[in-house]
Amino acid sequence: MNWNFIPLALGEAISPTTAAYALATIGLVVHFGFTGLVNFGQAGFMAVGGYAFAITTLKLDWPFPFAVLATIVASVLFAFVLGIPTLRLRADYLSIVTIAAAEIIRLSVKTAEIYDVTGGSTGLNGAADTFQALNPIPPGNYGIGVLRFTAPDLWTMIVGWALVLLACLLVWALMRSPWGRIVKGIREDEDAVRALGKNVFSYKMQALVLGGVLGGLAGALFILPRSLQPDNYGTQLTFFLYTIMLLGGATTIFGPLLGSAIFWVVLSLSDGLLTLGVDAHVLPISSTQQGPIRFIIVGFALMLLVIFRPQGILGKRIEVFFRA
Amino acid sequence: MSELIAGEPAPGVAKRDPILVADHVTRRFGGLTAVDVEHVEIPAHAITALIGPNGAGKTTFFNLLTGFDKPNTGHWTFRGEQLAGVPAFRVARRGMVRTFQLTKALALLSVIDNMLLGASNRAGENFFAALVPAAWRARDAQLTEKADELLRKFRLDTKRDDYAGSLSGGQRKLLEMARALMSDPALVMLDEPMAGVNPALTQSLLRHILELKEQGMTVLFVEHDMHVVREIADWVVVMAEGSVVAEGSPETVMSDPAVIDAYLGAHHGTDLGTVRGRLEVAEGMESELVRSEVEGEAAGDGR
């Protein structure tokens, strides 16, 4: 029997994909956890960021820093498009519009007419080239035991996690400031905050933009180790991010990191265990059923979590108690 | 208290020094006219009570004046400036701060953070400056001091670091009132501030409100407890069925037949205002069944 899948699964905790999910979830925490904005379209922000990065890099030959800038600008614009019509209305409108907008993005990039720009349903390949050209790590094979990384892998990981930590620092600095006090107040009762002379619409917009930019950057980070595929940005991506957020704690700074790591480790551990079971003919399932069953396991774990630890792993119990 | 007015005491009488002047303010919900105020002036540097039976339109009138609701018609000025159409947060910044009848404590913020939200910290509330603590720390410390002093006055100092969600109903009322005072408003509008507050504390709060007046603040408050009104109000405005039906000093108003009428209506099994309002709704709906039902009810009410 091959038990190599265990260290490999644990290695998922530090993979660039885990970092990308953590970053997108930090954005979601800004929206949902701190400001009370129910954004069901974080996958849309990731798609906008990913496409902005890939198109400016591949089609316009922009250098890496400018492509990053384009990613940020595109996310800001997307946040405005979603926020301006909905943030004055009741909270539910934002959730409806975001879920729809994310799907519109995913479906419209597949249109044949713009195949030259977006690559249709096959997506875009090679957006990481300008990024890897900046890689200072000498080529080689790094790591311990079966957990090996190439130089490009390592470079993506280092930059990805640095970005995640930077985002944590930014959100932490904001949330301890009077700015953070206002958005948390808005989460509790926006009319009360309005009555105290704060421009609630403007703060909701700022929070939407901040979380959206983090989502957009996560979208760019997500395609560094892989090609850009429109179908990676379906609603299920948003729900994975919600899972990660609830796992770590919706109002915590480091929850998304922990949640993302656990999510990916559990997903790949259960995959490894299922493979063992299927190969040994212990489990009465085929290998095609394996994929969905992993998610059933994750869903089940989430159910238990919500029942026994609704505040998430790092959250405070008392916060759930006082939530009306 | 005739030194407040510049004319004969009557509904809508002009004041010598009005801080708030409202004209033709109406608000309809479907067929029900919740507010229909022809003209009213609130005297500056005085304590005015707004009284009236349940459903008289007091809260709706507050909502309109503070920008939380839009009137069908009407305009009003605050300290001489037009205020109709101004968004709620700007109204508050101009010095007109209100509290809510249904208390709005920010449950998952600590009591002290609730208080600090009441004042403004320009640098700290700006996205970019917020990242530089040096830009807002000093102001925050200054506000914290002020907040602590207010919390002591409102007997909430022991709760300072608890979540506001852990406060009792009465304590939330106190917190909301204290929070509203953080910005030193020119006019505080309190919607039933004493509801649910124990009598001993009510006494100390009343003293505090009188103190606010001595500092030059104007207070407009909605209250059902006539003892409270008699004790601290300089002027009383009576609303019934959306309109101002009487105005005067507490003593004169409470012996006014129009006021007794309005309140007696409220004390019957069915509120006259409610029935009359529903009658209009029924007409609006043109439903024979509902109309006859409501008309029957109104007739049974002795009219």
Ligand SMILES: Nc1ncnc2c1ncn2[C@@H]1O[C@H](COP(=O)(O)OP(=O)(O)OP(=O)(O)O)[C@@H](O)[C@H]1O
């Ligand atoms: N949003 C609304 N939609 C429909 N009708 C409303 C609405 N808000 C208030 N009303 C109606 O307007 C009338 C006035 O209500 P309001 O809350 O202003 O009364 P109030 O004087 O504050 O009464 P109370 O002393 O009970 O607080 C009531 O008949 C109420 O049913």
Ligand SMILES: [Mg+2]
């Ligand atoms: Mg009321």
